Amino acid sequence: MRTTATAALFVALPALSVLEPSVAHAQAPTAASAPSPADVAEAKKKFESGANLFKAGKYAEAIEDFRTSYGKVQSPNSHLYIARSLREMGKLAEAYVEFDKVAAEAQTAGEKYAQTGETAKLERDELNPKIALVSVDVTTPESGARLTIGGIEVPQDRWGKPFPATPGSVEIRLESPGKPAATQSITPAAGESRTVQLGFASAGDGSGDGSGDGSGDGGSDAGKGMSGMRIGAFAAGGLGVAGFVTFAVFGSMSNATYDDLQAACGGPCPADRQGDVDKGKMQQTVANVGLIVGAVGVAAGATLFVLSLKKDKKPEAARTELVVGPAHLGLRGTF
Incomplete structure (x- = not known):
């Protein structure tokens, strides 16, 4: 094949030659600034060296030569072997990216690289299951x-x-x-x-x-509410729930202690049971404190939560109150 001062590198490689890369000469893609004869010669040398290393299974060394060759003359053929080397090294995601680039590059490099582009697409798609x-x-x-x-x-x-x-x-x-x-x-x-x-x-x-x-649904105002008033509502509500849990636990303990003393003493207990009497009183006191904390916490939490939802209304528009009945405890609110 005849070469000139601006003739370049590599024929389009055989479509599926994975283990036996071609090193035949051809023209590089035409460009506004053609590679110099020295660059062409160096690219050809490095491509041939990379091809031999690839065939020998030395992919890490081969890819360096292919990259050097491509740096001198940007041929889709050397680029194809960069992608193949990455694949053989187990770098499948990187290989997929390079095969994709080769396919795109070949489309603009001239008709003689059409087969290179089709080969790149085929070998790229073969990686999909992996x-x-x-x-x-x-x-x-x-x-x-x-x-x-x-x-x-x-x-x-x-x-x-x-x-x-x-x-x-x-x-x-x-x-x-x-x-x-x-x-x-x-x-x-x-x-x-x-x-x-x-x-x-x-x-x-x-x-x-x-x-x-x-x-988010609430825009910037909602973000500010969540960072302040809404967080305070959750904190107060959590404290209220903890108070009610304390009331339930210690109230139950107080009742159990009272029942035990009632069964044992049948009336006023002797001095040697004073410790149990004091324990029962302490349990009842803790239960009462838990009830108060629970009621106040839940009421405050509900109020703050409603205000965080109704920030465009006056604070007085929302009100909650504790409701205590003979057999129930709850909250009543007006908004």
Whole structure:
């Protein structure tokens, strides 16, 4: 085959030659700035060296030569063998990405690389049962943000589209200067497709996990209520519940002590049972305190909760009160 000063490298490689790469010469993709004869010669040398190493099963060494060759002359053929080397090294997610790039590159490199592009697509698709495909919908896209899936950076034009990941534990990470990173971990199986949402935490939501999309029902006012009045409502309600539990437990204990003394003494108890009498009184006192704390806590919690829902109304519009009856205890409120 005749070469000129600007003639370049590599014929389109045989479609499925995985273990016996071709090293035949051809022209490199045409470009505005053609590679120099020295670059062409170095690219050819490194491609042939990489092909021999690939055939010998020395994939880690082969890929370095293929990358050097591709750096000199950006031929889809050397790029194809970069992807194949990654695959043989067990880096299936990275190999999938490179096969995808080869297919796209071959489309614009000229008709002579059409077979290379088709081969790249075929070998990419053969990886589907061995990898997971993850689509990440970034809910808070920002200029300069960086998304990675399993440590592999996802170009912004691939956000929201299936992207390869190694099956098993996969960390999805969204970073942007000056913001806490948003992360999410998933465990997809081989051949599985997953779609997740990830975004930076909005100011004041206190979530800290970065997984929210900032589209809550209450808007910014609701976020402020949750961080103050609503939290106070939950805290007071929790204290009230604890008070009622104390009332129930110690009230039951007091009743049991009273029943025991009544059965043993049948009336006023002698001095040697004074300790049990004092214990019963203490249990009744604790029960009474628990009842008061429970009533006040639940009433306060209910009031605060209602106010947090009705922030656009005057505070006087909401009112709760404790209702005690012969056989019941409860709350009554007007809003």
